[in-house]
Amino acid sequence: MSSAPTKPPMSPPGQRPSGPGPAPTASKLNVSIDPVKLLRQNWLWLGLAGVFGIGLGIVAHVVLLKTTPIFAARAYYEAIGVYQNVDDIQNSIGTSEDEIERFIQSQVALMVSDDILRKAAENPRVRQETNWSKKFTGKSGDYDPVEAYLSLKDIVSVRALPETNFIVLSVTAGKKNDAVTLASVVSAEYQEKRRREMQAGQLDITQSMTNQLNAIQEENLLIQDRMRRLLRDNNLTTLDEKLTSERFEIQSILPVLQETRYNLGNIREQLAIYEEQLGAPGGANYPELIRSIVRQDPIIQTFVRRIADLKASLRASRDTFGPNHRSVKQLEVSINSTEQEMAAQEQALHAEKFVEYIENMRNQIRTLNTIEAEAVARLEAAEARQSELQALLEDYNTLASDLDRLGDRETELESRISEATARQDRRDSERIRVAQAPRADERPVFPKLIIVVPGVTILVVGFVGGLIFLRELLEQRVRGPADLALIPRLRIAGVIPDLSEDPSRPAAIETAVLDRPEGVITEAVRNTRSEILKRFGRNGHKTLLIASGMPGSGATSFATNFARSCASCELKTLLIDANLRRPGVHKAAGVNEGPGLGEVLAGKTDFGLAIQSGDAPGLDVLSAGDAAHRQPERLISRAFERMLAEAKETYDIVILDAPPSIVSSDAYTLAAKCDASLLVIRAYSEKRGLVTRLRGKFDEANAEFMGVIVNGVRSAAGGYFKKNYLETHRYSSSGKAALEPSEPRKRKGKKKNDAVVNDIEDAPGADDDAS
Numbered sequence: 001m002s003s004a005p006t007k008p009p010m011s012p013p014g015q016r017p018s019g020p021g022p023a024p025t026a027s028k029l030n031v032s033i034d035p036v037k038l039l040r041q042n043w044l045w046l047g048l049a050g051v052f053g054i055g056l057g058i059v060a061h062v063v064l065l066k067t068t069p070i071f072a073a074r075a076y077y078e079a080i081g082v083y084q085n086v087d088d089i090q091n092s093i094g095t096s097e098d099e100i101e102r103f104i105q106s107q108v109a110l111m112v113s114d115d116i117l118r119k120a121a122e123n124p125r126v127r128q129e130t131n132w133s134k135k136f137t138g139k140s141g142d143y144d145p146v147e148a149y150l151s152l153k154d155i156v157s158v159r160a161l162p163e164t165n166f167i168v169l170s171v172t173a174g175k176k177n178d179a180v181t182l183a184s185v186v187s188a189e190y191q192e193k194r195r196r197e198m199q200a201g202q203l204d205i206t207q208s209m210t211n212q213l214n215a216i217q218e219e220n221l222l223i224q225d226r227m228r229r230l231l232r233d234n235n236l237t238t239l240d241e242k243l244t245s246e247r248f249e250i251q252s253i254l255p256v257l258q259e260t261r262y263n264l265g266n267i268r269e270q271l272a273i274y275e276e277q278l279g280a281p282g283g284a285n286y287p288e289l290i291r292s293i294v295r296q297d298p299i300i301q302t303f304v305r306r307i308a309d310l311k312a313s314l315r316a317s318r319d320t321f322g323p324n325h326r327s328v329k330q331l332e333v334s335i336n337s338t339e340q341e342m343a344a345q346e347q348a349l350h351a352e353k354f355v356e357y358i359e360n361m362r363n364q365i366r367t368l369n370t371i372e373a374e375a376v377a378r379l380e381a382a383e384a385r386q387s388e389l390q391a392l393l394e395d396y397n398t399l400a401s402d403l404d405r406l407g408d409r410e411t412e413l414e415s416r417i418s419e420a421t422a423r424q425d426r427r428d429s430e431r432i433r434v435a436q437a438p439r440a441d442e443r444p445v446f447p448k449l450i451i452v453v454p455g456v457t458i459l460v461v462g463f464v465g466g467l468i469f470l471r472e473l474l475e476q477r478v479r480g481p482a483d484l485a486l487i488p489r490l491r492i493a494g495v496i497p498d499l500s501e502d503p504s505r506p507a508a509i510e511t512a513v514l515d516r517p518e519g520v521i522t523e524a525v526r527n528t529r530s531e532i533l534k535r536f537g538r539n540g541h542k543t544l545l546i547a548s549g550m551p552g553s554g555a556t557s558f559a560t561n562f563a564r565s566c567a568s569c570e571l572k573t574l575l576i577d578a579n580l581r582r583p584g585v586h587k588a589a590g591v592n593e594g595p596g597l598g599e600v601l602a603g604k605t606d607f608g609l610a611i612q613s614g615d616a617p618g619l620d621v622l623s624a625g626d627a628a629h630r631q632p633e634r635l636i637s638r639a640f641e642r643m644l645a646e647a648k649e650t651y652d653i654v655i656l657d658a659p660p661s662i663v664s665s666d667a668y669t670l671a672a673k674c675d676a677s678l679l680v681i682r683a684y685s686e687k688r689g690l691v692t693r694l695r696g697k698f699d700e701a702n703a704e705f706m707g708v709i710v711n712g713v714r715s716a717a718g719g720y721f722k723k724n725y726l727e728t729h730r731y732s733s734s735g736k737a738a739l740e741p742s743e744p745r746k747r748k749g750k751k752k753n754d755a756v757v758n759d760i761e762d763a764p765g766a767d768d769d770a771s
Contacts, residue, residue, distance in 0.1 A: 042468050049464035053457030061452040069444040072172045073179035075187045076436040079104050079165040104160045104167060107432060111158040111169055111190050114149075120186045121149040132178040156186060166435065176440045183438035194432065206420050213413045216406050223403045230396055239393045246386040250379060257375040264368040271361045278358065286350050290357060294349040303342035310335045478691060479683050480713050487692055493678060493707030494528030496558060497521060498714045509554065510588035513561040513568075514615060521561070529565045532678075532706060533653075541675035542648045545578075545703060547658040547667035548680045549694055554711040555680040559657040560588040567618035571652040575614065576622045578670055579659040580632045583624030590615045591623055598625025600643055601634040607643050620651070632659075635669050644673060661694050671701035680709045 039046070079100060110116065120126065122145045127133045136148040155172045169187060173179040231239070277284040294300060314331040321328060478484060481492045497520055499509045504519035506512040512521040532544065546562070548555035556579070563575040576597060577585035586593045591612040599605045600622070607622075614621045624630055634640060647654045656674060658667040671677045677698050681691060691708065698705045 038468060045464060045468065046461060049461045050457055053460030054453055056460060057453030057456035058449075060456055061447050061449050064447040064452065065444070068174065068446075070172050070174060070446040071176040071179045071440050072170055072445040073176075073183035073438045073440040074171075074436075075169040075183055075434065075438040077107070077167040077169070077432050078435040079107065079167065079432050100165060103431060104165065108158045108160055108167060110193070111167070111186070112153070112156055116186065116189050116193060117152050117156065118145070118149050119189045120182070121145045121152050123185045123189065125181060125185050129181045130173075130178040131175055132173050132182065152182070152186075155182070167432075169438075171438075172445065176442075180438050180440045183440075187434070187438055191434070202420060206417060209413050209417050209420065213410060213417065216410045216413065220403060220406050220410070223399050223406070227396060227399050227403075230392060230399075234392060239389060239396055243386065243389045243393060246382055246389060249382045250386065253375055253379045253382065257372065257379060260368050260372045260375060264365060264372060267361055267364055267368065271358065271365065274354070274358050274361070278354065284351075284354060286354055290350055290353050293353050294346055297349055299345055300342060300349065303338060303345065307335060307338050307342065310338060477684055478681055478686050478688060478710065481710050483688060484691065484708060484710070487688060487695070490691070490695055491707035492710065493531065494524065494709045495713055496524050496528075496554070496709060496711045498683070498712045501713070501715055509557045510560055511615075513564045522565070525558070525561045525565045528709065529562060529569070532562075532676075533566070533569070533571075535704075535706065536653065536676070539675075539704065541704065542652070543644065543654045543656065543674040543676070544706075545656045545658055545667065545670050545674040545677040546680060547671070547677065547698075548660045548682075549686045549690055550662050550682070551582075551660045553660065553680050553682040553685060555660070556584040556588055556657050558680050558709060558711060559655055560585060563589075563614070563619055563621075563655050564616040566653050566655070567614070567616045570618060572618055572620075572650070574611070574620045574622060574647050574651040574654045576647070576654065576656045577624040578635065578656045578666065580624055580630040580635070580666070581659050581664060583630070585621060585657050586623040589619075589621045589623075591621045593623055594626035594629070596623035596625030597643075598629030598631065598634075600625075601631070601637060601639050602629045603639070604629060607646055622647075632664070632666050635666055641673060661697070662690065668697055668701060671698055671703040674703045676706050677701065677703040678706050678709055680711050682712045683710060683714065684712070 126148065127137070127143050133143065133148060136144045136151070138144070157170050158167060159170075160167050169183060169190075171179050171183040171186065173182060274284075274287075310331055314328065314335060317325060317328045317331055481495055484490055484492055499506065499512070499521070502512065502516070502520045504516040504521075506516040506519055506521060508515075509521070512519055513525055516522055536542070536544075546555050546559040556577075559575065563573050567573040575585060575589060577583045578597065579585075580598060583593070585591075586596070591614065595605045595610045597610070600607050600610050610625075611620045611622055613619070644654070656670055658664075658670050661667045661679070667677075679691070679694055679698060695705065695708070
């Protein structure tokens with residue numbers, strides 16, 4: 001088998017290549033719906049529906065204006081910020097935005113309350129001055145106020161104007177005077193009810209403020225009594241003087257306590273040093289103070305004088321007798337012994353005085369401890385009295401502050417009571433006033449042209465659009481590749497446009513590849529051929545069965561064009577007409593009807609002798625044969641298998657055209673003997689259910705099911721089929737003109753850049769409608 005063409009396969013026209021892009025939506029009925037496609041298909045109907053809707057809307061407006069006009073009468077009220085309720089006066093907050101908003105909403109509810117509307121329906125003016133009341137007056141002349149009230153609830157509305165203090169009361173009626181009268185009656189009933197409520201409210205407010213004033217006066221007396229008892233029970237004239245005295249006492253104790261603690265610290269530190277020296281092994285190092293005291297001791301002074309006298313006698317004796325005289329020696333001995341005795345006496349006195357000094361320091365420490373304890377006790381007592389007095393002062397000041405606050409509140413309430421009493425008889429005591437009396441517009445509020453015409457138009461267009469959508473939802477026919485997108489595991493092997501969609505205008509679909517090599521149909525067949533041959537080369541297939549679903553699907557035309565396209569690739573191709581019931585290959589390929597397959601299977605002729613040369617180089621055709629020898633039962637014979645085996649050895653690719661699957665089982669029989677199979681369906685002919693069923697049957701056969709060929713696709717199916725067809729034809733035509741420079745160009749306009757040309761070559765049928 002020859003190798004497949006090396007040119008990369010192109011996407012069939014109308015089939016969307018892989019990659020991002022919008023996809024049609026799927027409904028719960030497993031239907032692919034593309035809104036853009038629906039709009040492109042039905043824009044004329046929707047436009048006509050819009051025109052009709054506009055006309056119908058104008059007629060409806062005129063009829064409604066003559067028969068059932070509706071007039072509206074409106075009254076405007078303004079909410080005014082004054083004191084109204086007890087809470088306002090108690091808290092002295094005046095009128096905040098939140099309070100005004102609450103008041104407005106309460107008045108809105110009050111105006112349409114059942115009590116107001118019932119009284120308005122019973123008002124004699126309604127029965128006497130309006131035609132509206134006649135609807136509720138019986139033949140006997142009895143007026144039904146209950147029915148009138150129920151109807152009044154439907155035609156009366158009240159709303160607050162946003163970002164303002166205004167309230168709008170609106171009443172609608174068939175006549176302008178009726179609307180004004182009804183609005184006036186409702187407004188009068190509301191104002192009367194409001195007046196009665198205000199009178200009752202003012203009395204309640206005045207009484208409430210009087211009760212508050214009495215309570216405040218009683219509380220003032222109680223606070224004054226508590227302040228007097230506070231001073232009396234604590235024997236105080238004024239708390240400030242007593243608190244100042246205690247503070248002075250604390251300030252006088254603090255220096256004494258500080259000095260005592262300072263002296264106590266010094267003595268303790270010196271005592272620790274002396275006590276450490278007292279127990280030292282080498283003896284104490286007596287301070288100069290002890291030494292001075294000992295030197296001044298009478299005993300030591302006596303020794304000093306004796307030694308001085310002896311030393312004077314010694315000097316005299318030395319002068320008289322010389323240094324070696326016996327009396328001089330005796331004096332020297334007396335002086336030494338006296339000095340030693342004095343030293344011993346000094347040592348004893350040092351120890352004695354040192355011990356006395358230490359004991360004296362200990363006594364000082366005990367005295368200072370006593371002084372410190374007394375000062376601390378006095379300080380704590382003074383601070384406790386100060387804290388107690390401070391607490392009493394805070395209580396006193398709190399009572400005084402409460403007394404001042406109550407006094408201010410008492411003065412304010414007295415002023416407000418006087419103001420409320422004076423305001424009861426003034427009109428400005430109302431928190432709401434009539435800003436505009438009930439008045440009706442000159443033109444009715446219904447119907448309005450700007451509302452009726454668009455509304456009717458939208459309804460008409462919506463109705464037509466709904467019918468279009470419902471038809472699309474219930475449509476089961478396959479109109480294009482998008483309708484097959486939701487069938488599970490179904491592969492679209494190719495898309496062949498309808499003959500009328502090919503701008504090259506081939507004479508017949510059966511000879512499109514032969515007659516118009518640059519045509520869109522030829523390019524679509526090439527795309528399918530490239531993909532099929534690629535898979536054939538990968539799987540080692542040689543035989544391909546082409547079957548249709550319903551009669552007239554175009555399987556024979558596709559098989560003939562496909563065979564010619566394969567032969568153009570220098571593949572030795574055999575086209576077998578296996579449709580022994582209604583053959584058509586011989587007509588499409590331009591060969592004789594017989595001898596053919598029927599004669600070969602009947603043994604009337606050899607396989608090689610029955611082969612006829614087709615109308616394209618490299619293409620051979622085996623027709624179905626004469627009618628006398630065409631027996632479909634022989635397709636399951638061994639003779640057919642031997643013939644098919646011989647054909648596979650001789651040819652690179654063998655293509656079999658089978659009868660429609662829906663009317664014959666021959667296609668399934670042949671699928672069991674071939675390597676691969678293709679199903680050809682015609683747009684706007686087969687239904688999705690049939691395709692699903694046929695796909696299942698071909699999947700059960702031995703042949704590999706290559707997919708579905710959608711034949712006869714028209715641009716009316718939506719999407720961009722027609723645009724892609726034109727681009728493909730222009731590109732192919734410009735290429736042909738480049739190869740034939742002697743032929744003048746028919747195409748004018750700007751030349752496409754290389755990127756666009758390559759895109760068209762790689763995917764001439766890229767379309768949003770395909771899966």
